[in-house]
Amino acid sequence: MVKNRADGSEPQARLLDALRVPAGAVDLSKYDTRATTGFEGTKDDGKVALEQLGAEVSDWQERLFAEGRKGGDRSVLLVLQGMDTSGKGGVIRHGAGLMDPQGLRITSFKAPTPAEKRRGFLWRIRQALPGPGMIGIFDRSHYEDVLIARVRNLVAPPVWNRRYEQINEFEAELAASGITLLKCFLHISPEEQKERLAARLDDGTKHWKYNPGDIDERRHWPAYAEAYEAALEQCNGPAAPWFVIPSDRKWYRNWAVTTLLLETLRDLDPQWPAADFDVQAEKARLATT
Amino acid sequence: MVKNRADGSEPQARLLDALRVPAGAVDLSKYDTRATTGFEGTKDDGKVALEQLGAEVSDWQERLFAEGRKGGDRSVLLVLQGMDTSGKGGVIRHGAGLMDPQGLRITSFKAPTPAEKRRGFLWRIRQALPGPGMIGIFDRSHYEDVLIARVRNLVAPPVWNRRYEQINEFEAELAASGITLLKCFLHISPEEQKERLAARLDDGTKHWKYNPGDIDERRHWPAYAEAYEAALEQCNGPAAPWFVIPSDRKWYRNWAVTTLLLETLRDLDPQWPAADFDVQAEKARLATT
Numbered sequence: 001m002v003k004n005r006a007d008g009s010e011p012q013a014r015l016l017d018a019l020r021v022p023a024g025a026v027d028l029s030k031y032d033t034r035a036t037t038g039f040e041g042t043k044d045d046g047k048v049a050l051e052q053l054g055a056e057v058s059d060w061q062e063r064l065f066a067e068g069r070k071g072g073d074r075s076v077l078l079v080l081q082g083m084d085t086s087g088k089g090g091v092i093r094h095g096a097g098l099m100d101p102q103g104l105r106i107t108s109f110k111a112p113t114p115a116e117k118r119r120g121f122l123w124r125i126r127q128a129l130p131g132p133g134m135i136g137i138f139d140r141s142h143y144e145d146v147l148i149a150r151v152r153n154l155v156a157p158p159v160w161n162r163r164y165e166q167i168n169e170f171e172a173e174l175a176a177s178g179i180t181l182l183k184c185f186l187h188i189s190p191e192e193q194k195e196r197l198a199a200r201l202d203d204g205t206k207h208w209k210y211n212p213g214d215i216d217e218r219r220h221w222p223a224y225a226e227a228y229e230a231a232l233e234q235c236n237g238p239a240a241p242w243f244v245i246p247s248d249r250k251w252y253r254n255w256a257v258t259t260l261l262l263e264t265l266r267d268l269d270p271q272w273p274a275a276d277f278d279v280q281a282e283k284a285r286l287a288t289t
Numbered sequence: 290m291v292k293n294r295a296d297g298s299e300p301q302a303r304l305l306d307a308l309r310v311p312a313g314a315v316d317l318s319k320y321d322t323r324a325t326t327g328f329e330g331t332k333d334d335g336k337v338a339l340e341q342l343g344a345e346v347s348d349w350q351e352r353l354f355a356e357g358r359k360g361g362d363r364s365v366l367l368v369l370q371g372m373d374t375s376g377k378g379g380v381i382r383h384g385a386g387l388m389d390p391q392g393l394r395i396t397s398f399k400a401p402t403p404a405e406k407r408r409g410f411l412w413r414i415r416q417a418l419p420g421p422g423m424i425g426i427f428d429r430s431h432y433e434d435v436l437i438a439r440v441r442n443l444v445a446p447p448v449w450n451r452r453y454e455q456i457n458e459f460e461a462e463l464a465a466s467g468i469t470l471l472k473c474f475l476h477i478s479p480e481e482q483k484e485r486l487a488a489r490l491d492d493g494t495k496h497w498k499y500n501p502g503d504i505d506e507r508r509h510w511p512a513y514a515e516a517y518e519a520a521l522e523q524c525n526g527p528a529a530p531w532f533v534i535p536s537d538r539k540w541y542r543n544w545a546v547t548t549l550l551l552e553t554l555r556d557l558d559p560q561w562p563a564a565d566f567d568v569q570a571e572k573a574r575l576a577t578t
């Protein structure tokens with residue numbers, strides 16, 4: 001793979017290709033959580049490179065938004081999954097934060113309420129889908145229903161087992177309706193999580209982010225890894241691909257997800273809508289006012 | 290009033306005081322749309338000064354968000370009103386864009402649908418209110434129901450006439466429920482609007498923003514000015530104040546609204562929530578994992 005330099009001096013390989021999870025069995029232990037795939041440079045270079053994506057990603061975002069306003073039905077949905085402290089919020093703050101917030105629809109999914117549960121696990125997901133021209137971002141998603149639900153036995157095995165196929169049908173439906181899915185698993189090591197949890201405990205301004213339940217979840221790390229592998233393996237169709245983002249380095253994680261989003265927008269290639277009025281006639285009308 | 294220098298070298302007067310619409314009759318012709326109240330410096334200085342607000346406004350936003358996560362019920366609602374091209378979208382892009390998009394809830398109100406109309410003009414507004422810890426932003430609002438509704442006779446005069454009091458009751462209810470309102474009228478001159486509409490017509494990447502109906506609305510400028518004056522006069526209680534933002538200079542408008550938001554957050558003074566768990570015990574538990 002061609003390496004991307006921070007100064008953009010070499011042609012860019014597509015990160016979409018480099019981080020795409022290949023079809024077939026998934027073994028997360030073979031993925032290096034400290035890798036900087038597709039990027040050559042230091043942490044500081046990475047931060048600069050992220051900022052430099054801002055102008056282009058904003059431009060594409062506005063084109064997509066404009067298309068949506070003028071009858072287009074396309075949108076993008078970035079799904080962020082990962083263990084506690086893997087940085088879903090950080091990606092949104094630093095990556096999505098480069099874009100115009102008017103074009104973003106961000107939804108953070110917590111444990112479902114009793115009313116949500118009664119409606120089936122996909123109901124609340126459908127409510128949160130991005131409209132035409134929007135970039136939707138899910139901080140957690142319907143995948144929790146085959147992750148924590150499976151690991152912590154929140155439903156019986158036949159129930160979560162059926163969900164992989166239900167998710168595939170659902171995501172195929174989304175793709176057919178014009179939603180381009182970009183599913184990112186923010187992959188950290190258990191050692192990195194331990195450091196991040198310790199840092200939260202050491203910092204009074206971060207105590208609000210800490211939940212004693214995080215340690216309980218942490219004790220189930222191997223079971224979560226297995227559940228993630230199953231999801232990445234079983235729900236990885238061409239229209240709803242998974243990407244594994246090495247996330248022990250926060251700066252790389254932010255750069256990588258934003259780059260994937262940028263490449264996705266480039267592929268969609270939205271164009272400025274043509275005028276649906278007579279430009280000269282409108283200029284003449286304006287002149288008389 | 291003390292002027293704020295771009296380099297922050299002098300003590301800041303509160304822009305909240307300087308731009309606040311005083312109680313009593315409102316005459317918009319007395320407000321200079323090109324003023325740079327509270328700011329001393331050039332356009333470039335203004336852009337730099339706006340960027341420099343980013344860190345502090347983000348910090349306050351995160352504190353408010355944290356408070357909301359831990360049981361606090363406070364939030365902020367920025368209401369943006371103004372004639373076409375006055376820059377409601379620009380304020381969101383350049384001002385709100387400095388903040389973490391996770392803490393923002395942005396709603397753009399278009400003409401109400403028939404279903405929305407049947408539910409009363411405040412129904413859809415209530416659906417869009419910010420939750421605890423959030424900063425809500427309305428691009429247009431319930432004020433359209435005493436602006437375009439009044440100017441274009443969309444409802445009978447007794448109907449829109451009743452709405453001022455209904456709005457006052459509604460906004461008092463919001464304030465009592467923990468929502469701090471910040472209502473900004475982006476004030477431009479008709480000459481500036483003409484230039485901006487002409488610029489849209491001259492730029493193919495902006496045609497999607499242009500609507501021939503904008504010129505029809507423009508012909509009603511004096512009636513809109515009157516309707517704005519009525520709204521600013523009649524719905525300007527201490528808990529729901531109006532601010533007039535001189536908006537012919539885009540850089541000043543963005544700086545001013547962001548500064549008002551910053552001062553509002555400073556007044557709320559949200560603090561990092563204290564740990565609701567035993568920090569030492571959690572450190573010990575974490576060490577065993």
